[in-house]
Amino acid sequence: RKSIRDKDFTNVKIEEGLVSVVLPIYGDFDHRRAILSVESIRDQKNINLEIIVSEQGDFPKLKSKLPKGVKYLFEKHTPSDKLSDFNPGLIRNLAIANSVGEFVYTNDADVLFLNRNYLAEGINLLRTNPLLVLHRPPMRRLPIENFEEFWALAEEKGIRVAIELLDLSQKH
Numbered sequence: 001r002k003s004i005r006d007k008d009f010t011n012v013k014i015e016e017g018l019v020s021v022v023l024p025i026y027g028d029f030d031h032r033r034a035i036l037s038v039e040s041i042r043d044q045k046n047i048n049l050e051i052i053v054s055e056q057g058d059f060p061k062l063k064s065k066l067p068k069g070v071k072y073l074f075e076k077h078t079p080s081d082k083l084s085d086f087n088p089g090l091i092r093n094l095a096i097a098n099s100v101g102e103f104v105y106t107n108d109a110d111v112l113f114l115n116r117n118y119l120a121e122g123i124n125l126l127r128t129n130p131l132l133v134l135h136r137p138p139m140r141r142l143p144i145e146n147f148e149e150f151w152a153l154a155e156e157k158g159i160r161v162a163i164e165l166l167d168l169s170q171k172h
Helices: 031-042 088-097 118-128 144-157 159-164
Strands: 015-026 048-057 071-076 101-106
Touching: 015 031, 015 088, 015 118, 031 048, 031 144, 031 159, 048 088, 071 088, 088 101, 101 118, 144 159
Parallel strands: 015 048, 015 101, 048 071
Antiparallel strands: none
Protein backbone atom coordinates (compact mmCIF):
# COMPACT_ATOMS: atom_id res chain seq x y z
CA ARG A 1 0.00 0.00 0.00
CA LYS A 2 1.30 3.45 -0.90
CA SER A 3 1.59 6.07 1.80
CA ILE A 4 1.09 9.81 1.51
CA ARG A 5 4.87 10.15 1.47
CA ASP A 6 4.94 8.17 -1.79
CA LYS A 7 2.66 10.59 -3.64
CA ASP A 8 4.25 12.47 -6.52
CA PHE A 9 3.40 16.16 -6.04
CA THR A 10 5.39 17.44 -9.02
CA ASN A 11 2.37 17.45 -11.36
CA VAL A 12 -0.27 18.63 -8.89
CA LYS A 13 -2.20 21.54 -10.39
CA ILE A 14 -2.88 24.17 -7.74
CA GLU A 15 -5.97 26.31 -8.33
CA GLU A 16 -5.17 29.94 -7.66
CA GLY A 17 -7.60 31.61 -5.27
CA LEU A 18 -9.12 28.32 -4.14
CA VAL A 19 -9.25 27.62 -0.40
CA SER A 20 -9.17 23.93 0.52
CA VAL A 21 -10.86 23.40 3.88
CA VAL A 22 -9.82 20.11 5.46
CA LEU A 23 -12.05 18.38 8.00
CA PRO A 24 -10.55 15.23 9.59
CA ILE A 25 -12.86 12.94 11.57
CA TYR A 26 -12.31 9.65 13.34
CA GLY A 27 -14.28 6.59 14.30
CA ASP A 28 -17.44 7.11 16.29
CA PHE A 29 -17.30 10.91 16.23
CA ASP A 30 -20.85 12.34 16.17
CA HIS A 31 -21.30 12.72 12.43
CA ARG A 32 -24.07 15.25 12.90
CA ARG A 33 -21.48 17.67 14.29
CA ALA A 34 -19.30 17.11 11.23
CA ILE A 35 -22.29 17.73 8.94
CA LEU A 36 -23.02 21.02 10.75
CA SER A 37 -19.37 21.99 10.38
CA VAL A 38 -19.51 21.28 6.64
CA GLU A 39 -22.68 23.35 6.34
CA SER A 40 -21.06 26.30 8.12
CA ILE A 41 -18.08 26.04 5.75
CA ARG A 42 -20.42 25.97 2.74
CA ASP A 43 -22.07 29.10 4.19
CA GLN A 44 -18.83 31.10 3.80
CA LYS A 45 -19.23 34.05 1.42
CA ASN A 46 -16.96 35.68 -1.17
CA ILE A 47 -14.61 32.73 -1.37
CA ASN A 48 -13.94 29.85 -3.75
CA LEU A 49 -13.95 26.67 -1.65
CA GLU A 50 -12.99 23.04 -1.85
CA ILE A 51 -14.17 21.04 1.17
CA ILE A 52 -12.39 17.78 1.95
CA VAL A 53 -13.66 15.45 4.66
CA SER A 54 -11.10 12.82 5.60
CA GLU A 55 -12.47 10.03 7.77
CA GLN A 56 -10.56 7.32 9.58
CA GLY A 57 -12.39 4.37 11.08
CA ASP A 58 -13.45 0.76 10.68
CA PHE A 59 -15.75 1.58 7.73
CA PRO A 60 -16.97 4.76 5.98
CA LYS A 61 -19.83 6.24 8.00
CA LEU A 62 -20.10 9.79 6.74
CA LYS A 63 -19.76 9.55 2.95
CA SER A 64 -23.45 9.08 2.15
CA LYS A 65 -24.46 11.90 4.53
CA LEU A 66 -22.32 14.62 2.95
CA PRO A 67 -23.71 17.22 0.55
CA LYS A 68 -22.86 16.93 -3.13
CA GLY A 69 -19.56 18.55 -4.05
CA VAL A 70 -17.73 17.69 -0.82
CA LYS A 71 -14.60 15.64 -1.52
CA TYR A 72 -14.47 12.55 0.70
CA LEU A 73 -11.49 10.37 1.63
CA PHE A 74 -11.48 7.30 3.82
CA GLU A 75 -8.61 5.62 5.62
CA LYS A 76 -9.28 2.18 7.14
CA HIS A 77 -8.36 1.92 10.79
CA THR A 78 -9.13 -0.92 13.15
CA PRO A 79 -8.70 0.20 16.75
CA SER A 80 -6.21 -1.69 18.87
CA ASP A 81 -6.20 -2.17 22.61
CA LYS A 82 -4.19 1.04 22.95
CA LEU A 83 -6.24 4.08 23.86
CA SER A 84 -4.22 6.51 21.75
CA ASP A 85 -3.69 4.66 18.48
CA PHE A 86 -5.68 7.20 16.45
CA ASN A 87 -3.45 9.31 14.22
CA PRO A 88 -5.21 12.61 13.43
CA GLY A 89 -2.14 13.86 11.56
CA LEU A 90 -2.42 11.00 9.09
CA ILE A 91 -5.97 11.75 7.97
CA ARG A 92 -5.37 15.51 8.03
CA ASN A 93 -2.28 15.05 5.85
CA LEU A 94 -4.18 12.68 3.55
CA ALA A 95 -6.73 15.43 2.91
CA ILE A 96 -4.06 18.09 2.43
CA ALA A 97 -2.21 15.82 -0.01
CA ASN A 98 -5.42 15.53 -2.04
CA SER A 99 -6.26 19.23 -1.99
CA VAL A 100 -5.73 21.56 -4.95
CA GLY A 101 -6.27 24.93 -3.28
CA GLU A 102 -3.74 27.73 -3.22
CA PHE A 103 -4.58 27.97 0.50
CA VAL A 104 -5.36 25.19 2.98
CA TYR A 105 -7.37 25.69 6.14
CA THR A 106 -7.63 22.82 8.60
CA ASN A 107 -10.78 22.77 10.69
CA ASP A 108 -11.99 20.52 13.46
CA ALA A 109 -15.18 18.63 12.70
CA ASP A 110 -17.03 20.24 15.59
CA VAL A 111 -16.19 23.87 14.74
CA LEU A 112 -18.73 26.20 13.14
CA PHE A 113 -17.88 29.49 11.46
CA LEU A 114 -19.78 32.31 13.15
CA ASN A 115 -18.52 34.92 10.67
CA ARG A 116 -19.68 34.17 7.11
CA ASN A 117 -16.67 36.08 5.73
CA TYR A 118 -14.01 34.59 8.00
CA LEU A 119 -12.10 32.77 5.25
CA ALA A 120 -12.41 35.62 2.72
CA GLU A 121 -11.15 38.12 5.28
CA GLY A 122 -8.24 35.83 6.16
CA ILE A 123 -7.23 35.40 2.52
CA ASN A 124 -7.40 39.17 1.98
CA LEU A 125 -5.09 39.67 4.96
CA LEU A 126 -2.64 37.09 3.60
CA ARG A 127 -2.67 38.68 0.15
CA THR A 128 -1.76 42.08 1.62
CA ASN A 129 0.89 40.63 3.93
CA PRO A 130 2.22 37.19 2.88
CA LEU A 131 4.37 36.96 6.02
CA LEU A 132 1.32 37.17 8.24
CA VAL A 133 0.43 34.16 10.36
CA LEU A 134 -3.28 33.61 10.99
CA HIS A 135 -4.79 31.76 13.92
CA ARG A 136 -8.22 30.51 14.77
CA PRO A 137 -10.77 33.08 15.93
CA PRO A 138 -12.22 33.03 19.45
CA MET A 139 -14.62 30.12 19.77
CA ARG A 140 -17.67 29.27 21.82
CA ARG A 141 -18.37 25.75 22.96
CA LEU A 142 -21.87 24.40 22.38
CA PRO A 143 -22.64 22.39 25.51
CA ILE A 144 -23.59 18.80 24.74
CA GLU A 145 -26.90 19.26 26.57
CA ASN A 146 -27.84 21.93 23.99
CA PHE A 147 -26.82 19.95 20.91
CA GLU A 148 -30.12 18.20 20.12
CA GLU A 149 -31.99 21.53 20.14
CA PHE A 150 -29.31 23.13 17.94
CA TRP A 151 -29.36 20.15 15.52
CA ALA A 152 -33.15 20.30 15.21
CA LEU A 153 -33.08 24.05 14.57
CA ALA A 154 -30.33 23.69 11.94
CA GLU A 155 -32.28 20.94 10.18
CA GLU A 156 -35.50 22.93 10.23
CA LYS A 157 -34.29 26.47 9.52
CA GLY A 158 -30.71 26.03 8.23
CA ILE A 159 -27.26 26.43 9.71
CA ARG A 160 -27.19 30.23 9.43
CA VAL A 161 -30.38 30.71 11.47
CA ALA A 162 -29.15 28.22 14.08
CA ILE A 163 -25.81 30.04 14.38
CA GLU A 164 -27.46 33.46 14.58
CA LEU A 165 -29.66 32.25 17.45
CA LEU A 166 -26.73 31.01 19.55
CA ASP A 167 -26.25 32.72 22.90
CA LEU A 168 -22.83 34.34 22.56
CA SER A 169 -23.00 36.28 25.82
CA GLN A 170 -20.57 33.96 27.62
CA LYS A 171 -16.88 34.76 27.46
CA HIS A 172 -15.97 31.23 26.26
